[in-house]
Amino acid sequence: MTVDDTFGRLDDDDYPAYTMGRAAEILGTTQGFLRAIGEARLITPLRSAGGHRRYSRYQLRIAARARELVDHGTPIEAACRIIILEDQLEEAQRLNAEHRRTATPHPAIV
Secondary structure (H helix, E strand, O other), X not given: OOHHHHHHHXXXXXXXXXXXXXXXXXXXXXXXXXXXXXXXXOOOOEEOOOOOEXXXXXXXXXXXXXXXXXXXOOOHHHHHHHHHHHHHHHHHXXXXXXXXXXXXXXXXXX
């Protein structure tokens, strides 16, 4: 891998560039919080060759949303479930919109 390859990956939202400590620092939370949302299966961090958790920018955005809900009094398990449901709803809406764009209009029944 060249230096250019490495820097190019940093623009990739899915590249696991952040250690658990750095991710917690960026989010202003604890490593325990990150472990808890991992246990709730909200995010699954990748593991380094040494077995350490590594987080992507995409995962940090999800974790930030969970922290926002928890900071407003939502229990962590409920916050994780809300985010999962929001994601499923967004995907369903995207699929419906795509279907509407590609569906052939049916002739009106008279």
